[in-house]
Ligand SMILES: NC(=O)N[C@@H](CC(=O)O)C(=O)O
Ligand SMILES: [Zn+2]
């Protein structure tokens with residue numbers, strides 16, 4: 001991993017130091033005077049990591065300039081946070097933004113909006129777009145468009161193989177050296193199933209300081225699969241997606257990562273067996289660099305949802321059993337699974353509101369991830385707020401090699417931050433989410449934990465449920 005990697009290596013991120021410095025400052029209450037004026041933001045009464053008495057946190061010039069009680073400073077904006085928990089901004093290693101190709105379901109702009117509202121300051125946009133992000137032109141477009149929108153850093157994921165076809169390695173080096181500085185490579189949506197291609201990908205990305213994010217699904221075991229292979233699928237006559245189709249690939253890839261010294265990241269872990277394999281592998285003397293993510297939906301939902309026959313619940317890998325959910329929560333709590341990634345997968349109404357077998361797999365996740373993590377991990381006592389920072393921000397930033405994300409809430413650190421009201425509860429309405437698509441499996445569900453504000457390099461990108469461009 002390139003440890004010195006900051007997004008600032010690439011494009012301009014702040015407007016250059018200009019006359020902002022001379023602009024008059026006013027101590028005001030929540031007045032937004034645009035980015036140029038937002039140099040100093042005072043967050044009043046915040047609790048870093050939800051610990052201790054509320055303090056004030058001053059953000060100046062994109063970094064945390066002071067933390068203390070009763071800071072009396074001249075700020076451009078004051079946010080009265082009323083005891084909100086402050087954490088490093090969330091980092092999503094697994095987002096589908098559908099641009100280019102399916103802008104009718106999500107664009108970089110609408111996806112960035114959903115991300116900022118969900119508390120994210122960086123997302124990784126998967127390569128299964130149309131055309132596929134398997135070359136420098138596409139990845140540079142995604143990176144630049146994300147910077148233009150300016151709500152969240154959109155890091156393009158580069159495809160491992162040309163056209164996601166699994167046959168020929170894409171030009172990984174060209175993407176790595178491009179303006180998008182790609183470090184995460186994935187054929188997500190499809191598995192890099194050929195073991196020799198996977199081996200070469202691990203070897204090659206190692207020399208680039210990158211990581212291969214694997215969608216673990218042995219395709220020969222999931223031909224025609226529609227739902228988790230178990231009693232519920234059998235009852236409904238749906239072809240089964242057996243747990244070993246995931247587990248066999250994860251075991252194989254751990255061995256390959258160990259052998260090559262390459263970095264493997266396992267996408268959307270969904271079974272108790274996969275958690276066991278990862279736990280065993282990580283307990284070896286030389287496990288190399290293997291990391292894993294779990295999605296919010298696999299932490300909360302089970303294949304009991306199949307009975308409704310509503311394809312909003314169709315996702316890949318499929319929703320599994322209660323036992324799997326329990327094992328995944330435990331694995332996330334003990335670090336066997338490193339982090340939470342949304343696998344935010346917007347789909348058009350016509351691709352979801354149709355018969356089950358014709359429906360596309362995938363569900364929205366960016367704006368509901370925090371709520372689901374609070375409901376499944378914080379409320380049952382499996383994680384505290386430091387743990388939330390670890391799984392939603394620190395570990396994903398480390399895995400992707402982002403130097404300026406997932407940093408401590410401390411003076412001198414970059415002000416990529418999220419403020420969370422731990423007491424607030426809200427009801428999910430798919431149509432009210434920022435995504436163009438509305439395929440949320442949490443419709444009408446009440447979720448705990450609300451994002452009060454998100455700051456990207458010291459600038460408020462979202463506050464009170466609205467983004468600021
Ligand atoms: N998760 C899904 O069910 N769908 C994803 C692809 C993927 O993550 O495998 C998509 O692109 O729609
Ligand atoms: Zn996938």
Ligand SMILES: [Zn+2]
Nearest residue numbers: 126188189343
């Ligand atoms: Zn995905």
